[in-house]
Amino acid sequence: MKISDALKERMTFSFEIFPPKEDKPLEPLTEVLGKLKRFNPDFISCTYGAGGTNRGRSLEICDIILKKGMECLTNFTCIGNDRESIVRFISEYEKIGVENIMALRGDFPPGTDQTNGDFEHADALIAFLKKEFPKMGIGCACYPEVHIKCGSLEQDIAHLKIKQNNGAEFAISQLCFDVDEFSRWLEKARRAGITIPIIAGIMPVLTAPGCTRMTLSNGCSIPKELARILGKYSDSPEDFKKAGKEYTVELLYKYINAGFNGMHIFTLNKYDDVAEIVNMSGIRLESSIHE
Secondary structure, eight states: OOHHHHHHHSOEEEEEEOOOOTTSOSHHHHHHHHHHGGGOOSEEEEOOOGGGTTHHHHHHHHHHHHHTTOOEEEEEESTTOOHHHHHHHHHHHHHHTOOEEEEEOOOOOTTOSSOSSSOSSHHHHHHHHHHHOTTSEEEEEEOTTOOTTOSOHHHHHHHHHHHHHHTOOEEEEOOOSOHHHHHHHHHHHHHTTOOSOEEEEEOOOOOHHHHHHHHHHHTOOOOHHHHHHHHHHTTOHHHHHHHHHHHHHHHHHHHHHHTOSEEEEEOTTOOHHHHHHHHHHTSSOOOOOOO
16 A cells, blocks of 8 residues: 555554664564554554665565565665666565655765765655656655755755655655654745645654764754753663653654654664553554564
């Protein structure tokens, strides 16, 4: 099922996972996927690393997701991909039943400021995918606090509009802890003609170092409520995790009330902590399915 069709019917709820390194077994992630199914997600997205690392494992994991009866969204970037390789790789995904692609520029390889492929930006990749694979559902990224390398909010929204015009059917956001700021961005985007559904990307708050690292590396702000948790519990990992989970649950409620089209949780391949957050929120009830 195309994710864009699901978004026409309801607010979607989904998870993101990533492939383990080549020298690591797949079994732990396969087990996590089986457990995530208990929440009946609308889809599971599978990313891969900078420079296309673990792309092959991404295909394998997408196959596992589909065989477990869940919808799959595969990430695909411009990095190192010419037109011929894009057609070859996407044909492989299509062959196993993948119907949705998250089209991204991707992180530049170390030591360069180019993709080393035929396309330098996601908008051109989207246009190519739309032409070559018209039946595929295409998603893109959006940045409620502006892409860290973009010059202005207006420029960033204009880039999103180009992606929409080129065929993107929905967007998933970079992590954002400031729902009020995100809502202001969404209002500006709608006024600028962005009509595609916007799914909020949500990073669970579980460790102080992880939270700080992710916000700094992505240029995201830290709201005062989260700053208080960082200041009060940074020296106590257990207390921080407890407070962070409660904060994440409130974040989910805020996104529901703000009227976003979906919520997408970045799991970092962890189940127990993510499951506790979802169960605490009551957004989805965990079933007794065992995989």
